[in-house]
């Protein structure tokens with residue numbers, strides 16, 4: 151399966167991805183996670199991306215298309231993949247279709263994590279992540295067994311630099327202006343399924359399973 155997960159910041163893409171990935175043996179390609187790793191490692195890519203990410207703006211199409219093009223070549227991605235946070239502009243979507251077209255492949259489903267903006271601030275400001283695995287927790291909705299510590303590795307959790315109420319506003323603005331049109335782009339191809347992303351994580355998982363079965 152070749153899947154795209156689209157939704158605003160905090161809508162649950164990163165929470166559902168590992169579950170879908172394991173169930174269908176797909177690779178999980180999250181441009182945000184890859185960019186954050188590049189920023190942490192201070193690679194040339196990370197240096198270029200950092201400012202836009204800190205402001206809550208999108209990084210350039212060329213940069214992210216390059217990352218995805220590279221990542222999709224991995225052997226583990228040949229059976230199928232989950233794109234989490236990509237494509238986020240219509241230009242990125244067109245480039246993706248072009249890349250897949252060359253292999254005679256196409257996107258099977260676009261899962262639209264539909265949710266009201268008003269719910270997102272609490273989700274974003276309460277999130278804690280384990281940076282090396284990408285696992286995320288929430289102080290209220292998904293607390294770790296020990297506060298501030300990853301359940302699996304025992305390593306410390308951190309908060310993302312862009313997870314403030316202030317930066318969330320620009321991230322939401324980018325979503326509505328640049329990413330919503332991507333939903334229409336795939337809608338015209340009949341590939342979009344809408345989810346009730348305001349429901350509990352378990353209920354959202356059930357909706358995903360229904361769509362994919």
Ligand code: AP5
Pocket residue numbers: 157158159160161162163164165166181182183185202203204206207208209210211214234235236237238239242273274276277278286287288289291292321347348349350351352354
């Ligand atoms: P990215 O990392 O993709 O961030 P985002 O799209 O803003 O999405 P989030 O990761 O914030 O939300 P999520 O949907 O994964 O939520 P989660 O499941 O963790 O991108 C970051 C930046 O990188 C961008 O701003 C941009 O600068 C750059 N970038 C990335 N891709 C790009 C691209 N393609 N083009 C250009 N620039 C790009 O959940 C959030 C919290 O809520 C967690 O604490 C979780 O535990 C909790 N939660 C989840 N589901 C539920 C539920 N059902 N009920 C209650 N709580 C829940």
Ligand code: ZN
Pocket residue numbers: 163164182
């Ligand atoms: Zn995410």
